[in-house]
Amino acid sequence: MFTIPGPGKYVREEALLNEVGTYVRGFGRSALMIGGQTALSVVQASVNASLDKEGIENLGFVWYGGECSWSKVAELRSIVQEKKPEVLVAVGGGKAIDTVKAVAFAENLPLLAIPTIAATCAPATPIAIMYDDEGTFIEISHRSKAPNVVLVDTNVIAAAPYRFLAAGIGDTLAKWFESSVSVQKSKPTALNQSAVRLAEGLYRLLLEKGPSAIETIKHGNVDQAVNDVIDSIILISGSVSGYGGDDCRTAAAHAIYSGLTIFPEVHDTYHGEIVAFGILSQLVLEGKSEETIRELISFYQKVELPYTLEDMAITELSQEDWDRLGVVTVGIEDMDNMPFEVTPEMVVQAIQGADQIGRKVKYQ
Known part of the structure; x- marks a missing residue:
């Protein structure tokens, strides 16, 4: 090993x-x-x-x-x-x-x-x-x-523009949501269990310090919250993958990110921003409650992460687009890390479901 x-x-x-x-x-x-x-x-x-x-x-x-x-x-x-x-x-x-x-x-x-x-x-x-x-x-x-x-x-x-730090927060949040499901397919070990606990700690730290760090860095300043968020995004987040290895890899959130990159209009949206929306879609895929998803969206609003397709410049998709998105996304190796089989139809329903909840929050 x-x-x-x-x-x-x-x-x-x-x-x-x-x-x-x-x-x-x-x-x-x-x-x-x-x-x-x-x-x-x-x-x-x-x-x-x-x-x-x-x-x-x-x-x-x-x-x-x-x-x-x-x-x-x-x-x-x-x-x-x-x-x-x-x-x-x-x-x-x-x-x-x-x-x-x-x-x-x-x-x-x-x-x-x-x-x-x-x-x-x-x-x-x-x-x-x-x-x-x-x-x-x-x-x-x-x-x-x-x-x-x-x-x-x-x-x-x-x-740098504060939007980069916000994107980093989105990418790092995924460590918890993805590793906690991908590890279910593996035998528990000291390494993968430590990785998951580290990912959960990152999630809680970002919920606590993320909004403050964004506000501080908007003004070009640095404080301990900013330092902690930077270290979390760059170093500690990488350590989750380092310790967990193939047991704690990316899952549906990153697969959905990769699938969405087939649409040129999202190429002006940063990696972590698309991943953040992918997390919402993964939660729908897992059957999490709308209340749970709305709670996460409320945090996204504080750090200015996208929570609808429209936020990523995707305003209209044809049925052919949806079908292609579903097929491409399930073909991404990240999706294999989910603890259950995912079909293209499930992916489409999850993305549409996340977008629907996000639109409710935004417009109702």
């Missing part, structure tokens, strides 16, 4: 970008930064100065390509093979970091991650969520490397 519980080291501090060179130096003498265009522009000046200060050869800043796809990974591998860095530095959000994790795995290079938003646990996991070049989900890949070090500069996180 083995597990990869998370990154080798996690550091969260204000103005941490000024110390990047120190951490790179522990793994090599040259570095190539790969990430999102906005993210790279945010960190470039500080990283340049820090690498120069530590005598690290700076091999430049490269855009990851816009999608976490195998074609982008191949393109980046060619650049890495040409430039020959001793260390890779992934910069940005989940897709950017997952892409570089796949590159680092393929090229067997040390990896540092600098998340510029707290929207997913991608910086702290050994897996990569892969899409095609148009943004449609295709697979969860284990051909990915857990970062050696994750460097979280809270000044950078606080300067």
